[in-house]
Amino acid sequence: MSAPLLSVQNLRVSFASPDGNVRALDGVALELARGGALAVVGETGSGKTTLARALLGLHPAECVAGSIRLDGDELNRLDEPGWQRVRWRRIALAAQNAGTAFDPVYRAGEQIVEPLRLHLGLSETEAWQRARTLAEQTGLTERHLRAYPHQLSGGEKQRLMLAMALSCQPDLLVLDEPTSGQDMRSRAQMIALLRRLRAQSGLALLLISHDLAAAAALTEQTAVLYAGKVVEAGATRDLLTTPRHPYTWGLLNAYPNMTTTRDLSSIRGQMPDPARPPDGCRFHPRCNQAVDDCRRFEPPLERRGGRLVACHLGGVQTLLQADNLHKTFVTNGHAGPDSLIEAVRGVSLAVLAGEVVGVVGETGSGKTTLGRLLAGLLTPDAGAIYFEGQDIQAVNGAEGKNLRRRIQAIPQDPFESVDPLFTVRQIVRQPLDIQRIQGDRDALVRDALAAVGLPAEGGFLQRRPHELSGGQLQRVVIARALVLEPRLLVADEPVSMLDPSEGARLMNLLKRIQNERGMGMLLISHDLALVRKVADRILVMRGGAIIEQGLSSVVISRPQHDYTRALLLAAPSFNWFPDGSQGADESPDINNTGDQ
Amino acid sequence: MVGYLFGLWAALTLNFLLPRLLPGDPLAALLDPDSAGYVYDSAVRESLEAYYGLDAPPVEQYLHYLAGLFTGDLGQSIRLKQPVAAVLGDHLPWTLLLTLTALGLASVIGIWSGAEAAWRRGSPMDKALTAAGVVIGNIPVFFTGMILLIIFGATLNWFPLSGGRTAFARYASAFDAVRDYAEHLFLPALTLTLALLSSKFLLVRGSMIGVLSEDFILVARAKGLPAGRIKHHHALRNALLPFVHHLAAHAGFALTGALFIEALFDYPGMGRLIFESVAARDYPVIQGAFVVVSVFVLSANRLADWLTMRLDPRIREG
Ligand code: SF4
Numbered sequence: 001m002s003a004p005l006l007s008v009q010n011l012r013v014s015f016a017s018p019d020g021n022v023r024a025l026d027g028v029a030l031e032l033a034r035g036g037a038l039a040v041v042g043e044t045g046s047g048k049t050t051l052a053r054a055l056l057g058l059h060p061a062e063c064v065a066g067s068i069r070l071d072g073d074e075l076n077r078l079d080e081p082g083w084q085r086v087r088w089r090r091i092a093l094a095a096q097n098a099g100t101a102f103d104p105v106y107r108a109g110e111q112i113v114e115p116l117r118l119h120l121g122l123s124e125t126e127a128w129q130r131a132r133t134l135a136e137q138t139g140l141t142e143r144h145l146r147a148y149p150h151q152l153s154g155g156e157k158q159r160l161m162l163a164m165a166l167s168c169q170p171d172l173l174v175l176d177e178p179t180s181g182q183d184m185r186s187r188a189q190m191i192a193l194l195r196r197l198r199a200q201s202g203l204a205l206l207l208i209s210h211d212l213a214a215a216a217a218l219t220e221q222t223a224v225l226y227a228g229k230v231v232e233a234g235a236t237r238d239l240l241t242t243p244r245h246p247y248t249w250g251l252l253n254a255y256p257n258m259t260t261t262r263d264l265s266s267i268r269g270q271m272p273d274p275a276r277p278p279d280g281c282r283f284h285p286r287c288n289q290a291v292d293d294c295r296r297f298e299p300p301l302e303r304r305g306g307r308l309v310a311c312h313l314g315g316v317q318t319l320l321q322a323d324n325l326h327k328t329f330v331t332n333g334h335a336g337p338d339s340l341i342e343a344v345r346g347v348s349l350a351v352l353a354g355e356v357v358g359v360v361g362e363t364g365s366g367k368t369t370l371g372r373l374l375a376g377l378l379t380p381d382a383g384a385i386y387f388e389g390q391d392i393q394a395v396n397g398a399e400g401k402n403l404r405r406r407i408q409a410i411p412q413d414p415f416e417s418v419d420p421l422f423t424v425r426q427i428v429r430q431p432l433d434i435q436r437i438q439g440d441r442d443a444l445v446r447d448a449l450a451a452v453g454l455p456a457e458g459g460f461l462q463r464r465p466h467e468l469s470g471g472q473l474q475r476v477v478i479a480r481a482l483v484l485e486p487r488l489l490v491a492d493e494p495v496s497m498l499d500p501s502e503g504a505r506l507m508n509l510l511k512r513i514q515n516e517r518g519m520g521m522l523l524i525s526h527d528l529a530l531v532r533k534v535a536d537r538i539l540v541m542r543g544g545a546i547i548e549q550g551l552s553s554v555v556i557s558r559p560q561h562d563y564t565r566a567l568l569l570a571a572p573s574f575n576w577f578p579d580g581s582q583g584a585d586e587s588p589d590i591n592n593t594g595d596q
Numbered sequence: 597m598v599g600y601l602f603g604l605w606a607a608l609t610l611n612f613l614l615p616r617l618l619p620g621d622p623l624a625a626l627l628d629p630d631s632a633g634y635v636y637d638s639a640v641r642e643s644l645e646a647y648y649g650l651d652a653p654p655v656e657q658y659l660h661y662l663a664g665l666f667t668g669d670l671g672q673s674i675r676l677k678q679p680v681a682a683v684l685g686d687h688l689p690w691t692l693l694l695t696l697t698a699l700g701l702a703s704v705i706g707i708w709s710g711a712e713a714a715w716r717r718g719s720p721m722d723k724a725l726t727a728a729g730v731v732i733g734n735i736p737v738f739f740t741g742m743i744l745l746i747i748f749g750a751t752l753n754w755f756p757l758s759g760g761r762t763a764f765a766r767y768a769s770a771f772d773a774v775r776d777y778a779e780h781l782f783l784p785a786l787t788l789t790l791a792l793l794s795s796k797f798l799l800v801r802g803s804m805i806g807v808l809s810e811d812f813i814l815v816a817r818a819k820g821l822p823a824g825r826i827k828h829h830h831a832l833r834n835a836l837l838p839f840v841h842h843l844a845a846h847a848g849f850a851l852t853g854a855l856f857i858e859a860l861f862d863y864p865g866m867g868r869l870i871f872e873s874v875a876a877r878d879y880p881v882i883q884g885a886f887v888v889v890s891v892f893v894l895s896a897n898r899l900a901d902w903l904t905m906r907l908d909p910r911i912r913e914g
Pocket of ligand 1: 245246247281282284287289290291310313315
């Protein structure tokens with residue numbers, strides 16, 4: 001492999017602030033081949049823009065440490081005049097917010113001509129000639145060059161910014177959020193334009209973006225930045241189809257709902273304060289699978305199967321894995337080919353740590369049997385189930401009990417699953433008694449009730465099931481599942497017995513608890529509309545087998561199977577309007593993770 | 597443009613009405629043999645009568661007044677027994693010389709130092725300049741003038757103490773003439789410059805700091821432009837827009853300041869004229885001075901608007 005065009009090693013950028021030293025970038029390493037394209041993705045505050053500016057030497061020199069090599073030349077030692085020779089001629093920047101990137105008192109063309117005259121020594125006429133060519137390449141005309149910035153639209157300014165950045169034919173173009181704030185159409189046009197320009201000029205691109213689709217369309221390599229560190233890097237295609245790092249995974253699941261203003265919904269918590277990053281892995285407060293080491297040691301960025309990942313566990317863990325499960329029931333007690341029902345036929349699936357997997361199918365599709373198999377309530381005829389890497393059928397004794405306690409089921413009908421004579425306190429406390437959990441069991445009961453939004457005082461604790469509403473009882477049952485602090489919830493139609501608005505509230509609650517505790521959840525339902533609002537991934541089941549699966553957004557927007565399409569149409573609260581929005585008579589929105 | 601004409605008309609009308617509405621009817625008193633203000637010189641009295649025409653109906657007086665303004669007839673000075681226009685013509689150039697010199701100097705120094713301070717924001721130079729700006733801006737003009745007069749005029753004897761030129765001097769060459777005028781101008785102009793400077797400095801510094809944080813400055817740096825070009829061509833050019841407005845608003849202040857300073861330095865401009873005219877109840881001159889001041893302030897505003905339009909394409913379009 002030839003020497004890279006750009007090689008960034010151990011780049012650190014820190015700023016003094018009243019809150020202490022803010023480490024905006026902390027040891028970033030990147031490489032970009034001549035003519036290659038690299039995406040750096042991350043949320044607002046990850047350090048993306050700091051990186052873009054560092055590559056042009058726009059930070060005060062004392063803030064930047066480490067190495068930035070362009071074609072073998074060390075840039076980070078340059079003085080200001082030295083940087084002036086690099087900027088625009090070798091590395092150009094298409095800045096974010098093209099809307100404010102132009103000096104309001106000069107014509108757009110004058111600002112494109114400015115570096116041409118300065119760096120390339122062109123005459124006024126030559127420079128304008130070149131500006132016209134550039135404008136043409138970006139789909140603009142002389143009129144745009146003659147206009148003042150305030151006379152141009154946002155999209156036109158974005159194109160002019162690009163024309164300006166390309167003017168001196170740089171080796172490397174840094175694009176800072178080139179698609180932000182644009183509607184779908186201009187976004188697509190911008191991506192097409194960038195692809196064309198790149199093909200024509202052989203210029204290398206460094207794309208800084210939170211827009212994963214843009215990264216996929218424009219780059220071969222992607223690095224994911226979190227709190228000033230690269231947490232995962234590799235080929236764009238692989239990285240976006242099979243994310244390894246829990247953060248990348250969350251980023252992907254949040255797409256396309258994530259915007260620069262809204263934080264990730266599928267990752268709990270917030271980006272850490274850059275002045276006080278957490279010890280150990282910076283992602284650990286938000287990570288669903290953090291172990292002790294994560295809190296203490298910083299994971300190095302290591303090569304793992306053609307990918308660089310900074311995670312002690314090597315990436316997202318599989319919580320539950322089922323291989324080729326089979327379950328056949330015998331009806332009427334008579335054995336024989338006619339009376340055999342193959343409820344589950346060769347199902348394999350996985351639930352990752354902190355993931356919500358929806359299993360959707362009609363009655364009789366085998367989804368309930370599958371749920372019971374996975375929850376350990378039924379034994380499969382064939383196939384294996386692994387929970388946190390352990391075969392749940394192979395372990396027994398105390399270990400098996402401990403393992404099974406970490407998988408909890410929430411039944412469809414709460415009235416069937418509780419003893420009608422028990423009080424609320426007894427119902428919730430029962431699993432603690434059975435498991436002989438040490439400690440103040442009543443306190444645990446109260447905590448669990450509080451978590452599901454029920455009163456935890458005397459009166460309520462003494463009520464019996466018939467004194468509760470369906471919604472209250474279902475909450476009690478959820479509390480019963482939560483007291484044992486499970487890692488995985490298997491919820492089979494958890495809200496089907498409730499009226500729609502109570503059901504939506506309860507689903508909200510379940511999603512929130514799942515998110516806060518970082519549990520995995522298998523949500524089984526016939527209602528695709530319900531499932532798509534909470535699930536990260538959807539499996540469609542029919543006749544005992546899985547016929548379609550994928551990210552929720554993909555399954556919903558581009559269903560592959562006719563059966564899935566039929567389910568979509570049949571979904572009760574799911575009305576398609578031409579603009580893709582939903583009907584007004586909809587039940588409360590579950591994505592609205594507000595409280596009940 | 598219409599706005600300015602209206603402003604001018606309003607100022608002139610006010611000027612017409614004021615002395616007529618003042619209690620004690622001062623204009624009538626000039627012609628009333630029983631009043632203390634009676635003008636004894638009959639020639640002057642006749643010209644006053646002709647100019648004010650107090651016996652005529654008010655509308656006629658008003659039209660007569662406006663017609664007079666357009667023909668340059670501002671009446672007759674009671675005290676100096678000369679046409680007001682001629683009196684103003686003697687004094688106005690001195691005041692303009694003083695005011696415009698100081699405004700020009702203060703602007704140049706204020707823009708330059710404000711831009712440099714903002715560019716090196718937080719440096720010792722910036723801190724020193726800002727502190728000095730705040731202190732100087734709060735010293736009364738009169739006090740600065742006195743100090744300068746005592747130090748450079750009385751003690752060091754570098755500059756003449758008063759007047760606009762050496763009395764009865766005959767200049768051997770144009771250079772000598774300029775030098776004499778400049779020496780007399782120096783202290784009053786310095787005083788006024790200091791009075792005007794700090795607000796200009798602080799304004800340019802402030803707006804320059806604002807502009808320097810704009811995205812287009814970052815882009816200008818990314819484009820590899822040299823510091824000087826970013827500073828002047830982009831940052832200062834934008835920072836000047838609010839300055840122009842300030843300049844217009846400041847013109848009136850500068851003129852009033854000049855009037856006080858003239859009194860202090862015995863400079864032969866409008867200041868002294870106005871004070872003496874007030875003391876002598878020389879109404880025609882006072883009114884004439886008011887007209888001149890109004891025209892000056894309005895012209896300054898008109899000029900500022902025109903400049904802003906030249907400088908800011910966003911306003912040019914809108
Ligand atoms: S498992 Fe640990 S090291 Fe890996 S991302 Fe989570 S907290 Fe970081």
